[in-house]
Amino acid sequence: MPWANPGQLPRGISLRRLATAAAVAVVALAPSNAGAQDHVAVVINGWERNEEGSGVVAFRCASSICAAGSEVSYKRQPHRPEVTLAAFEAHHRKLAAEYSGTGKIRDLRIAAPQERVVEGVRVVQVRREFEWADGTRDVLIEARLIGPQKSYTLMSSSPRLEWSRNNFEGFLPRVIDLVLLNNP
Numbered sequence: 001m002p003w004a005n006p007g008q009l010p011r012g013i014s015l016r017r018l019a020t021a022a023a024v025a026v027v028a029l030a031p032s033n034a035g036a037q038d039h040v041a042v043v044i045n046g047w048e049r050n051e052e053g054s055g056v057v058a059f060r061c062a063s064s065i066c067a068a069g070s071e072v073s074y075k076r077q078p079h080r081p082e083v084t085l086a087a088f089e090a091h092h093r094k095l096a097a098e099y100s101g102t103g104k105i106r107d108l109r110i111a112a113p114q115e116r117v118v119e120g121v122r123v124v125q126v127r128r129e130f131e132w133a134d135g136t137r138d139v140l141i142e143a144r145l146i147g148p149q150k151s152y153t154l155m156s157s158s159p160r161l162e163w164s165r166n167n168f169e170g171f172l173p174r175v176i177d178l179v180l181l182n183n184p
Contacts, residue, residue, distance in 0.1 A: 042177075044174070045063075046062060046063035047059040047060065048061075055076060057075065058071065059072045059171075061158075066163075066167065067159075067167070070156070070163055071156075071157045072154070072155065072156045072167050072168070073154075073155050074153060074171070074175045076150065076151070076152050077153050078151065079151045081146055081151075084124075085113055085115040088113070088124045088125075088126065089113040089126055096110050104134075105133070106131045106133050107130075108128060109128070110126050110127070110128060112125075112127040114126075119176050121146065121179050121180065122144075122147075123143050123146075124143060124144045125141060125142060125143035125144075127141050127142075128142065136159070137159060138157055138158065138159055139157065139160065140164065141156045141164050142154070143168070145172075146179075147176075150178075151179070152175050152178060154171060154172065154175045156171065
């Protein structure tokens with residue numbers, strides 16, 4: 001259904017509501033024997049899913065319910081519950097200083113470091129603001145989700161901050177579900 005503001009949801013509809021109520025399936029397939037690992041797939045309506053060999057599960061906006069150019073990805077990470085917000089921010093500031101002004105990146109800034117707890121999972125996050133050599137911009141929100149036994153990275157990128165934020169918050173509950181699953 002088209003509406004006046006492409007890339008924005010119609011009034012009264014949130015990405016979280018769409019993702020949760022209408023379009024999300026978290027499917028756990030039982031292992032065929034005791035030595036097999038569980039496989040979990042997150043599927044979000046309106047998003048094209050691609051699983052890379054590196055363990056990254058990437059989604060690209062493929063419909064009018066999300067903003068064109070938006071991408072979201074997650075990946076299981078080594079579990080390091082000792083990660084602090086200060087260390088996470090310092091790591092990203094170091095990377096920004098290293099890559100700013102190189103290749104296609106004209107400028108790269110780190111902003112809005114924050115830590116919160118959602119459903120017992122620590123969410124440590126920063127925002128990266130890219131200015132590309134061609135004059136375009138992207139905003140990426142990256143977070144480490146640290147649960148009792150597992151950790152994941154969640155990233156959301158799009159040309160506008162509000163789109164990145166909405167997409168991040170829409171995917172966050174599903175990735176928290178993965179963090180809290182009682183499987184290896």
